[in-house]
Amino acid sequence: MIAYHQFGRTDLPTEQQQALKKAVRWEYVTISYTIVTIVLVAFVVGNSQAMRTAWIEDMLSLIPQIAFLIALIFVRRRPTVRHPYGMHRAMGVGHLVAGVALLAVGLNLGYEAVSGLIATEHPTIGTVDLFGQTIWLGWLMIIVMAVIVVGPLIYGPAKARLAPALHNKLLYADADMARADWHTNAASIVGVLGVGLGLWWLDGVAALFISLGIIWDGVRNTKGAVIDLMDQRARTYDDKHPHPLAKDIVEHLRAQPWIRDAAVRMRDQGQVFHVEAFVVPRKRRVPVTRIDEVSESVAEMDWKVQDIVVIVCSTLPDEADRGAAHARLH
Amino acid sequence: MLRRLQGILLALAMTTVLAGCGISVPADPEGTLQAVSEGDLRVGVSPDEGLADVSGAAPTGPLIDLVDTFAESLDAEVEWTIGSEEMLVVMLEEGDLDLVVGGLTDQTPWVDRVGVTRGYSGIEGAEGRAIVMFVPLGENAFLTELEGFLDTEVGP
Numbered sequence A: 001m002i003a004y005h006q007f008g009r010t011d012l013p014t015e016q017q018q019a020l021k022k023a024v025r026w027e028y029v030t031i032s033y034t035i036v037t038i039v040l041v042a043f044v045v046g047n048s049q050a051m052r053t054a055w056i057e058d059m060l061s062l063i064p065q066i067a068f069l070i071a072l073i074f075v076r077r078r079p080t081v082r083h084p085y086g087m088h089r090a091m092g093v094g095h096l097v098a099g100v101a102l103l104a105v106g107l108n109l110g111y112e113a114v115s116g117l118i119a120t121e122h123p124t125i126g127t128v129d130l131f132g133q134t135i136w137l138g139w140l141m142i143i144v145m146a147v148i149v150v151g152p153l154i155y156g157p158a159k160a161r162l163a164p165a166l167h168n169k170l171l172y173a174d175a176d177m178a179r180a181d182w183h184t185n186a187a188s189i190v191g192v193l194g195v196g197l198g199l200w201w202l203d204g205v206a207a208l209f210i211s212l213g214i215i216w217d218g219v220r221n222t223k224g225a226v227i228d229l230m231d232q233r234a235r236t237y238d239d240k241h242p243h244p245l246a247k248d249i250v251e252h253l254r255a256q257p258w259i260r261d262a263a264v265r266m267r268d269q270g271q272v273f274h275v276e277a278f279v280v281p282r283k284r285r286v287p288v289t290r291i292d293e294v295s296e297s298v299a300e301m302d303w304k305v306q307d308i309v310v311i312v313c314s315t316l317p318d319e320a321d322r323g324a325a326h327a328r329l330h
Numbered sequence B: 001m002l003r004r005l006q007g008i009l010l011a012l013a014m015t016t017v018l019a020g021c022g023i024s025v026p027a028d029p030e031g032t033l034q035a036v037s038e039g040d041l042r043v044g045v046s047p048d049e050g051l052a053d054v055s056g057a058a059p060t061g062p063l064i065d066l067v068d069t070f071a072e073s074l075d076a077e078v079e080w081t082i083g084s085e086e087m088l089v090v091m092l093e094e095g096d097l098d099l100v101v102g103g104l105t106d107q108t109p110w111v112d113r114v115g116v117t118r119g120y121s122g123i124e125g126a127e128g129r130a131i132v133m134f135v136p137l138g139e140n141a142f143l144t145e146l147e148g149f150l151d152t153e154v155g156p
Helices: A014-044 A049-060 A062-075 A090-118 A137-148 A150-166 A169-196 A201-229 A245-254 A288-299 B002-020 B032-036 B062-073 B085-093 B140-154
Strands: A127-130 A133-136 A259-268 A273-281 A307-312 B040-046 B077-082 B099-102
Touching: A014 A049, A014 A062, A014 A137, A014 A150, A014 A169, A049 A062, A049 A090, A049 A137, A049 A169, A049 A201, A062 A090, A062 A169, A090 A169, A090 A201, A127 A137, A127 B140, A133 A137, A133 B140, A137 A150, A137 A169, A150 A169, A169 A201, A245 A259, A245 A273, A245 A288, A273 A288, A288 A307, B032 B140, B040 B062, B040 B085, B062 B077, B062 B099, B062 B140, B085 B099
Parallel strands: A273 A307, B040 B077, B040 B099
Antiparallel strands: A127 A133, A259 A273
């Protein structure tokens, strides 16, 4: 059992440890695969705006993975006097960096696609000499894009399965992006085919479609990261619902015979939560041992809620989550 | 997701059908290859010592011979225009030329405004330079035809 005076936790239960090990392995697999695809596409990228956009999208997709691996180094550090909450926020910072990078590059690519269309720039795709044969480069582009479409379909769902177990939004965002990655490849194939058929504008339209995807990823991730860093109440890994642990903790507190009413303020620090529990006791005097006991019992409820402070008060703050009012609040 | 995959397959199928209808891939948005075949090939020449000499009544040199052979393969009549590189690039952009030749290399700064062939260092008089030719932007069938011709004539 973790002693009460130790805030937060930097070690994980077995299930989470295994999930984390797998997640790290998948991230390394993804990074290696992406580097191979970047090199492969470099040979055929040519003058197609759609291909160029897809290529840059490939490079961008490395950011969340690298951010995840770097953040892991910090997340494992124990809280100290200097950093009393630990360094869990590193995940949130990584999330924000990834989001902003996506947004900036997405906007730039979108602008390039639109200005190319307005200026009616006809993409020029010539030939290559392959083993003495003159082959239209467009065919090679299509073949390469059709081959590398496979990767994200494998590692995307694998990571999406691990994200809930680890309650890791950065990992979830990464998986989510991988899921959308194949749209990029498919769109670039359509763009190049368009050029092949003499429909020069299809290339720019495909590039625009891809950059809209990147912009959307950027907006969503930036927004999610910013509101988490601004301490919105803890939500599930996919941001869809308020996290059910808040309600569970409030119910657990109310079940104590000496507590009349309770509410919590719970924020997401990355993988773990920081919980402030407000309790209104039935009697005017509360032995300090009761407070120690109840905070330990809350910490035992879930690996994510090790960092808990119990505050005894006469009335509950209005903003705190009272559990029962759960449905009404969100 | 399946529906999207079906969409891609449909696009591929359509391509095959269109190819069967006589549309070849790649195609020219402005139809250059079709226009010059059995027609006029309007060629701009930027003079270069050893590659294209314009001092006589008609231009001469290894590049000129190469263009003549290319025109023959398309049953086209060559119509020469002599000028500075910039003037020829502008004419190419405005659709007044189909091809520009001269002392142009793969280091050309015009790459955003014209279609550029691969570099060919096997051309007589190239002296180690990778010589390129200019075509109108996006005329990919014409570019493919030209590069195929150059690959067989002077090697890739």
